[in-house]
Amino acid sequence: MLAETVCSAVSAAGLGIAVVSAYRRRFLAAARIAAYALVPVALVMTGVVEWLAGTAFSPTAWAGFGVLGLSWLLFATTRAVERRRGGTRKERRATKAAQRDSVAPGASAPALGPTQDREGQGRAQSDRSRRSGGRGAADDDFGDIEAILKKHGI
Incomplete structure (x- = not known):
């Protein structure tokens, strides 16, 4: 009864404030305030306030909330x-079986990865630049493509 009052x-x-806002010709603000002011009465009329109180x-309700919290903690x-x-x-069994049955276990490793020499540059890159006579980076790219195609027999 106290909650409804x-x-x-x-x-x-809230409706009084809405009337004052409308008197000051702020009709949009007055309509918004009136909408907010009608929410508590609507909750009383639907019985939500009584249920909530x-x-x-x-x-018993607090014990139920405690049990819900305990179940969430367990999950x-x-x-x-x-x-x-x-x-x-x-x-785990499915993961192990998938690893055993995989087609190419080392497929994530690069196929033609250049090995590192002392200067930190790839040995394959330095060999290609020596063979090409310093023609440029475009020839090196085509050389990589040719090497991949030859490896696969194309």
Whole structure:
């Protein structure tokens, strides 16, 4: 009963402010204030305020919120442990089987990666530049392409 009275008073005050805003010819602001002022009365009329007041002062409801918090904590803990272990047993078995059955296990490594020499430049690049006689970077690019095509038999 007290919550309904407070909501009604808040709505009446908001509608009063809306009337003053409309008197000052701020009609858009007055309409917006009136909309906000009608929300508490609407909540009282729908019964939400009564339900909320009953829930807020109910020990059973607070115990229910505690149980919900405990279940969330358990879910979060099990997820963290599962991530640390690397997934469930089924997921680990599937991952190991996929690694064993993969077509090219080293496919992520570059096929024609240049080896490093003492100066930090690729040996393949320096050999190509010696062979080309210093013709430029465009010939080096075509040389890479030719080497890849020859490797694959094309």
